[in-house]
Amino acid sequence: MGFLNKNLLSKIFPKYVDLFEQINNNVLFQNYIKSKSSICTTIPTGSKSDYFKFINKEIIKNEAIDYLEFGVYEGGTIIDWPKINTNKNSRFFAFDKFPPKYPIPKIDDERVHFVKGLFQDTLHDFLKDFKLKSKLVIFINLNKKFDTLYCLSELDKIFNQKPIVMFDQFGKLQEEFIAFHNYIKSFRRDFQFLCQSENWRKCTIELYPREKLHTASKKLESYNTGIKELDNNKKKANVIFLLIDDLRLDKFYGQNRTAYTPNIDLLLKKSVFFDSAISSADGTFASMGSIFTSKYPSATGITWANNHSKARKFFENIRLCGYDLHATFPTGPGYDFFKTISKSFKKENCDTVDWKKGLSNGIDKIIHQHLTMNKMNTPWFYYIHLMDMHLQRSISSKFSSKIYGKTAYERKLSLIDSWLGEFLEMVDLDNTLLVLTSDHGEYILDNNMKPDFVPILQQNSRIEKNKISNSFLGSFGNITIPLYLDEWGRPRTIAQVGLIIMRTILTPYRQQKLKRSLDQYEIRSTYKRGKNYLFDEAIRVPLLFIGAGVMHSRIINDQVRHVDIFPTLAKLINLPINKNAIDGRSLLNLINGKSENEVPAIIESMPVLEKPVGDVIGVRTSKYKYFRSRINPKLNVSLFDLEDDPKEIKNLADTKPEILDEMEVILTQNFKNTPIIKEEITDQRKAQALKTLKEMGYD
Numbered sequence: 142m143g144f145l146n147k148n149l150l151s152k153i154f155p156k157y158v159d160l161f162e163q164i165n166n167n168v169l170f171q172n173y174i175k176s177k178s179s180i181c182t183t184i185p186t187g188s189k190s191d192y193f194k195f196i197n198k199e200i201i202k203n204e205a206i207d208y209l210e211f212g213v214y215e216g217g218t219i220i221d222w223p224k225i226n227t228n229k230n231s232r233f234f235a236f237d238k239f240p241p242k243y244p245i246p247k248i249d250d251e252r253v254h255f256v257k258g259l260f261q262d263t264l265h266d267f268l269k270d271f272k273l274k275s276k277l278v279i280f281i282n283l284n285k286k287f288d289t290l291y292c293l294s295e296l297d298k299i300f301n302q303k304p305i306v307m308f309d310q311f312g313k314l315q316e317e318f319i320a321f322h323n324y325i326k327s328f329r330r331d332f333q334f335l336c337q338s339e340n341w342r343k344c345t346i347e348l349y350p351r352e353k354l355h356t357a358s359k360k361l362e363s364y365n366t367g368i369k370e371l372d373n374n375k376k377k378a379n380v381i382f383l384l385i386d387d388l389r390l391d392k393f394y395g396q397n398r399t400a401y402t403p404n405i406d407l408l409l410k411k412s413v414f415f416d417s418a419i420s421s422a423d424g425t426f427a428s429m430g431s432i433f434t435s436k437y438p439s440a441t442g443i444t445w446a447n448n449h450s451k452a453r454k455f456f457e458n459i460r461l462c463g464y465d466l467h468a469t470f471p472t473g474p475g476y477d478f479f480k481t482i483s484k485s486f487k488k489e490n491c492d493t494v495d496w497k498k499g500l501s502n503g504i505d506k507i508i509h510q511h512l513t514m515n516k517m518n519t520p521w522f523y524y525i526h527l528m529d530m531h532l533q534r535s536i537s538s539k540f541s542s543k544i545y546g547k548t549a550y551e552r553k554l555s556l557i558d559s560w561l562g563e564f565l566e567m568v569d570l571d572n573t574l575l576v577l578t579s580d581h582g583e584y585i586l587d588n589n590m591k592p593d594f595v596p597i598l599q600q601n602s603r604i605e606k607n608k609i610s611n612s613f614l615g616s617f618g619n620i621t622i623p624l625y626l627d628e629w630g631r632p633r634t635i636a637q638v639g640l641i642i643m644r645t646i647l648t649p650y651r652q653q654k655l656k657r658s659l660d661q662y663e664i665r666s667t668y669k670r671g672k673n674y675l676f677d678e679a680i681r682v683p684l685l686f687i688g689a690g691v692m693h694s695r696i697i698n699d700q701v702r703h704v705d706i707f708p709t710l711a712k713l714i715n716l717p718i719n720k721n722a723i724d725g726r727s728l729l730n731l732i733n734g735k736s737e738n739e740v741p742a743i744i745e746s747m748p749v750l751e752k753p754v755g756d757v758i759g760v761r762t763s764k765y766k767y768f769r770s771r772i773n774p775k776l777n778v779s780l781f782d783l784e785d786d787p788k789e790i791k792n793l794a795d796t797k798p799e800i801l802d803e804m805e806v807i808l809t810q811n812f813k814n815t816p817i818i819k820e821e822i823t824d825q826r827k828a829q830a831l832k833t834l835k836e837m838g839y840d
């Protein structure tokens with residue numbers, strides 16, 4: 142109703158239109174019949190007793206039941222059921238007002254009991270004392286929406302196993318059916334139809350136990366920080382370096398979270414967590430290069446395409462220190478950074494996985510196998526790079542509900558959290574150091590906010606290899622148009638062409654609408670990384686240390702940097718490093734609760750596609766953010782006071798020239814001249830890399 146004028150509408154339709162409700166309910170009804178009746182038997186129309194006899198014989202198998210009937214009327218059913226189900230341990234309870242017209246029927250069977258009164262007065266108290274002894278069978282013969290909804294909602298408390306619910310008037314779409322639909326949705330239940338009769342007037346269903354949301358790892362729950370100090374002379378800790386690509390801080394920690402994350406919450410409690418860790422760049426390989434070399438990208442010249450081998454030394458040093466190197470990392474055409482830097486790994490210790498795949502596409506099993514295969518020689522160092530947060534990843538149906546987060550992005554974090562629960566069960570934190578961080582953040586735009594999002598076609602036109610599934614247009618949508626080819630040279634289907642046409646028409650309109658409806662901060666959700674800005678959404682990431690050698694748990698607000706991760710790790714696992722050859726410093730003092738002077742973070746935007754270098758460079762302190770054009774200090778200048786204006790809305794570049802000068806001095810002092818770019822790649826690989834980047838959403 143959001144876009145309809147409610148006043149105008151009430152003038153056209155001043156009264157309740159029963160037909161509209163019937164039409165809408167019928168859509169829900171048909172969807173249920175389509176999706177929930179794979180094992181449903183149709184029972185020929187006959188007497189009511191025959192229908193119940195079938196249920197008792199085929200479904201209940203005359204076992205003991207606790208039978209609750211709502212709506213007795215003349216008593217036909219409550220008289221029948223004790224005769225049909227002859228098990229001596231069965232109990233039968235019938236609920237009704239029993240008005241003078243329909244008094245309590247006389248039944249000579251001590252298994253039968255009556256509860257007289259309004260359901261709303263009697264059922265609650267009845268259930269307080271009721272102890273379920275046998276399989277629960279419910280019969281609903283109410284033909285009233287609100288009574289049905291009330292009874293189902295109250296009964297939900299005792300629906301622990303798989304109760305059987307028989308509806309006598311399910312086909313009345315505005316009464317029992319819609320009440321059942323509302324109950325199912327409100328209580329997050331699932332079900333199957335078992336049998337139906339009289340063209341769905343009557344039906345019997347089996348309700349399933351509510352699907353539980355995932356829980357926190359028991360092992361993590363019982364993990365105590367601070368018990369053991371790792372004696373580096375005797376034993377080296379194993380290390381897991383978990384990098385969750387594309388994970389921005391405020392969706393992992395703080396008030397803005399909507400993901401369901403019991404494991405992350407527990408990690409935050411039991412780890413040393415930095416809530417102000419700043420990426421060196423807003424793109425993957427420049428950032429990763431910066432983590433692995435402990436140098437800013439400007440000092441190494443590592444970009445999406447160049448100088449990747451400079452990041453090799455990180456792993457080489459760890460190997461020389463006696464570590465067995467292991468990794469699970471993404472790769473693809475032109476996406477071979479990790480292949481390049483893992484040359485010192487034994488081949489069998491490296492899982493190279495398709496960059497388009499996420500945990501639910503089998504990466505979870507690969508990691509599980511890796512950790513349980515017994516091929517890891519202690520001490521080992523296991524690098525895991527997850528691509529799940531990237532916008533293009535699809536999400537499994539379990540996590541597509543709003544319970545798991547407001548946006549698709551947050552639901553993916555819930556998925557990762559669920560995996561973390563299983564993963565942490567396999568990790569012995571007393572002997573393993575776990576480092577968790579991300580390469581950069583993200584401007585998050587939910588699917589339905591994308592200007593080129595076309596609701597029905599988009600949801601129904603998923604292209605999977607050579608087939609297109611399209612439930613909306615049915616087989617018609619799959620007809621191909623011979624001369625209209627896609628980027629792989631295959632003819633496009635009608636559904637795909639429809640999507641393209643609709644996008645062309647809708648995008649400009651939706652862009653206008655977004656501009657009108659979003660505020661300045663929200664509009665940034667439509668931004669992309671690798672452009673001429675560097676907002677915190679894209680460069681502030683989680684950084685967490687837990688396990689062997691970390692004897693505290695605390696949240697540290699000091700600003701730290703990507704380049705600090707490697708020196709910290711080196712200190713924790715006793716790895717010799719040349720302090721003069723790096724831009725970072727160890728965070729061990731902060732981890733141990735000592736204070737340190739802040740070091741400004743040098744930041745830059747990642748060059749995308751054909752550009753050899755990024756658009757902007759800058760400085761971030763806990764007080765100010767400054768960035769400007771890389772080639773011209775006077776161009777694209779932004780200055781934000783992060784304390785007064787954490788959302789970076791008010792550009793102070795024109796009003797605070799003295800701060801601008803200070804920041805520019807820090808920048809020029811710390812920003813190394815980019816070394817001459819050494820092209821390591823062939824034109825063919827470059828073309829592949831460009832294609833991959835485009836697929837990842839860069840433009």
Ligand SMILES: [Zn+2]
Pocket residue numbers: 386387424425426580581
């Ligand atoms: Zn990335």
